[in-house]
Amino acid sequence: MSPDKKTLVKMYETMSRIRLFETKLQEFFAAGRIPGFVHLYIGEEAVATGACAGLTNADKITSTHRGHGHLIAKGGDLKLMMAEIFGRKTGYCKGKGGSMHIADFDLGILGANGIVGGGGPLALGSALASKYSKTNAVTVCFFGDGASNQGTTQEALNMASAWKLPLVFVNENNGYGISCPQCKSMAVTDIADRAAAYDMPGVVVDGNDVLAVFEAVTEAVKRARHGEGPSLIECKTYRWRGHFEGDACTYRCDEELKEWMAKDPIPRMEEKLLESGVLKKKDVEAIRARIEQEVKDAVDFAEGSPLPSPAELLEDVYA
Amino acid sequence: MSPDKKTLVKMYETMSRIRLFETKLQEFFAAGRIPGFVHLYIGEEAVATGACAGLTNADKITSTHRGHGHLIAKGGDLKLMMAEIFGRKTGYCKGKGGSMHIADFDLGILGANGIVGGGGPLALGSALASKYSKTNAVTVCFFGDGASNQGTTQEALNMASAWKLPLVFVNENNGYGISCPQCKSMAVTDIADRAAAYDMPGVVVDGNDVLAVFEAVTEAVKRARHGEGPSLIECKTYRWRGHFEGDACTYRCDEELKEWMAKDPIPRMEEKLLESGVLKKKDVEAIRARIEQEVKDAVDFAEGSPLPSPAELLEDVYA
Amino acid sequence: MSKKTYLQALNEALRQEMERDDKVFIIGEDVGRFGGCFGVTQGLFTQFGEGRVMDTPITESAIVGTAAGAAASGLRPVAELMFVDFIGVAMDQLFNQACKMRFMFGGKAKVPMTLRMPQGAGIGAAAQHSQSLEAWFMHIPGLKVVIPSTPYDAKGLLISAIRDDNPVVFLEHKLLYGVEGEVPDESYTIDLGKADVKREGADVTIVATSLMVHTALAAAEKLAAEGISAEVVDPRSLQPLDKATILASVEKTHALVIAHEAVGFAGPGAEIAAMVAEEGLEFLDAPIRRVAAPFCPVPFSPPLEQAYIPGVDDIFNAVKTIR
Amino acid sequence: MSKKTYLQALNEALRQEMERDDKVFIIGEDVGRFGGCFGVTQGLFTQFGEGRVMDTPITESAIVGTAAGAAASGLRPVAELMFVDFIGVAMDQLFNQACKMRFMFGGKAKVPMTLRMPQGAGIGAAAQHSQSLEAWFMHIPGLKVVIPSTPYDAKGLLISAIRDDNPVVFLEHKLLYGVEGEVPDESYTIDLGKADVKREGADVTIVATSLMVHTALAAAEKLAAEGISAEVVDPRSLQPLDKATILASVEKTHALVIAHEAVGFAGPGAEIAAMVAEEGLEFLDAPIRRVAAPFCPVPFSPPLEQAYIPGVDDIFNAVKTIR
């Protein structure tokens, strides 16, 4: 299925939104204004964007420690995200969660996750609930190359397939789990090959090509929605920044990074849109300006928001 | 590699020893003389026997809840086993472990295990130790069809392959994890197909043909010993008894059992040995009589042994 | 009202809740046609079908995670682990996911899941199938911990657990499954966090849980024969813990013995003792005593296992050191 | 002797033990060239090579199980989990395998493995990267639990842990990595199970662990200014627990405050309080007080996190309620 113009433009916007949002985080982190860990998604925007572009709000995602891209792609509110990352009371989680624990159940975002592989079992539950309640919704479970070796992930792949759950596993293979290159953490080259171990379709796509991701995931979502069970889509990509901000990245070489930066998914998409006439140069500039404003508004919102007060500590522990 | 005569006879004896030992347990359990759970291996003898026949005492195994067969095949002492299963002080574990927790480190038996999938990670450690100390020993990890869905097992498969450890995974696919048939616990038909997910060889063999098991495992052990990494051998077999003694087995049908009983590995081997002239009828009878005596001696030893005393409870907690 | 076993009471609670609320479903290993390893879910598969009584692969992380994810998505799963001992492979999904979701997300999630797990020694199942791990669960913010000792409590507490909007760990004792008691046929709830005084007494308070409630009651009989009047308090849930009832009892009796089957060190009794030493120290006229399993894994051989499980005499003797 | 940070002391302990005994090796995620998430294994990869400093996939069950299996096979692994919070996916391999093997096998196995894990809040890492879980580990027979508070203790205790023939959980605190102290250059051991009186005092005993030792010492200063003399006892290991030193201190001061960062309910302090209520009740002239984190997950936002971690005033005020 190839996307219509509106979807194409939306995808371009989404990728830009992720990029600009995170570029701002990068600045703020360097300035010491963000507490805790920040794991940036810069360079990988096409994955989340392509994977979520065909989903509705009724569809669900489970995210990871590197979750900003997923959240934005699924429609997350920049203001609420920024406020949360700044630890403000007005943030998505009232400041209790931070970057690694943002959720928005209304948008089908079941939460980022600080535990590598933690999302797989939860995605089973979400997909089961859709099947149980016959809602037709599909759950997309994002996980990394590193996460694919975790037992929980593998259990999730197995049970999803044994139960034919409406689930799509989107593997973001950025080549590393922190400092550990894929070739050291597993013997296989393509994580998609693991799909066969559970008798589900496994596909490798260029994770820096948002259209390729969109197509593969849309196909898998269709299967899932029709009761044909889960699929595994491996998206080969790369993270430009360190594992977390502050990581000196001594474990990889500049050439590798440069190669991948040349494959930046955003200009790639931009060119396509300009060439095909879907967008004009001035549209692109307008989009960028609009998103920059959104990000600025988000920062203003966050900075203008109060911090939570200690009295709130014991709230939200029990329902 | 095809086994020499001595090995052929030894395998026949080993299978018979397992069968007669467990048939005795079955009786004793029915008579209420064995405490706790007993998981019998009757019908599956060819797997442990074929897998262990080519191993030395320096090689290691990790076993499962259904461990008697593995232990006997690896040379376990019937007296010490029987005494342990009877809860006697003279047993392998001084009565502290029972059927599910027998070990004999001198024979390379790293322990039965009450946790499904528990043995995989331990087998990694054992195999790593051999590699680390350059001892040339190989570790064989037994696990069931049910266990293959457990995260720990899948982590072990992955790490063994990523690290090229001297490890052989022997899957005992008896079609069920308690009441759950394989087709409900996984979408694949052959567990051996999971090997590809970790880039290791995967082989399916007739688990009721001791020679087929021997051959496949011996080949895999050779690879492992030569530093070529792990393999996965799936042995299709069947348990004749319930999951544990006392299980009414309502989840499967008599025909299935009958079909498999017709494939009893022991007479199959016996016929081959008689036909090829390796054994004569009277040898077979002598072997049987000898093993019956061994089992009887084991029972006498167990029954004649004292129970442990409460004062021993706090011993063996710390080294 | 009629005589039912603890197991029947649990089964009836599950059935009635499933009849009442079609969001309630059961998930676990061999819980379907097989009826559960100990038979607690017997008959439910036939009545409700595989859509609501779901056999899983052997994959405890996935079981707990599926329950958590489904609960957060609006259902009311009742998951079973065959033995509490298996929680070690699934603990993350419980403590880091199910129990923290609500807080981490700033109150946005609700995770109404129940996780049933049999505990305890006594059937020769050895070190990996006999433990009592309630102390671990008590230490997890966001979780409730229920531990019934009688058929009546079992039914009412399980119904409350299922209706609770939080993750609840529900700890059954294998040796109690066959114990009989009067149980109403109709549905009823028992508030989580309300202790029950199982026997009134004046001279010493025995706080006991699960199987040990019965052992404590037997010890109380024996003590009565010697003129010592023991009050037996069963907290029934350990989180929330009914401090008021325990403190009131100690205020009356001035002495406290705590009995549980978990090992003593850093066990559930430690919290109860500490709480009283903080909030009721002035009530005590004697040292607190804990009666618990010795600090070792659960042994297999019957005489060892019998020595391992705290007995009537252990409680009796503990009381006698202070009364 | 020279000034070293807690982190450097740990690193030196590892290096010296690896130099001394070639059966000692390191295994964990990113412990190799990367040097460990917090840098504790920095430089060891270069010195000892990948044969002895092993980067694993993200697979904590396999890490702990590999350590257990290798230890049972004669080696002395030092495994690292990046954060103690990750133990939930690997608990089975620790408590059911590594810690029970020896007992279940009737004394035949020896499992000399060390499992290092950073604990604690304070770096904005939120609910799944900030916990203090020592209470769980204390409740596992067969396991030793070490929790150093100073660079000196860190080095000596880690060397002892590595040489110990049992599984040892070694709990570091992230906020202590940068703390400096005098540390001998040569190798030395500190007996596991020996508490250290970090400050002598006469009026109240404060038993504190890990980061809270420093907080307690600061509180003791503040108390001294008000004429209250506090003794600060650091157990250093929680299993074995040096009951004698704690009881002797309480006998002298007649009052006990326990401070730790783990949540209070069923936390490590519960055991210490219970032990004193059992064995030293007559020494007490006031209720025991526990100072601990509130019963909630660790929050992210700095003001919440600061409120979460027990502070000098919390200890000071707790003492003031009884002195």
Ligand SMILES: Cc1ncc(C[n+]2csc(CCOP(=O)(O)OP(=O)(O)O)c2C)c(N)n1
């Ligand atoms: C259970 C667990 N183990 C380890 C970690 C520490 N950790 C956080 S992210 C990460 C790497 C994850 O790699 P991958 O899945 O490839 O995702 P990426 O960071 O590359 O996006 C690790 C090891 C964790 N958070 N949880």
Ligand SMILES: Cc1ncc(C[n+]2csc(CCOP(=O)(O)OP(=O)(O)O)c2C)c(N)n1
């Ligand atoms: C972690 C864990 N989950 C569940 C069990 C209960 N259990 C014991 S054996 C068994 C079935 C195992 O099936 P399989 O691996 O196929 O081995 P088999 O019994 O068929 O030999 C189950 C579910 C357990 N012991 N450990």
Ligand SMILES: [Mg+2]
């Ligand atoms: Mg990665």
Ligand SMILES: [Mg+2]
């Ligand atoms: Mg099986």
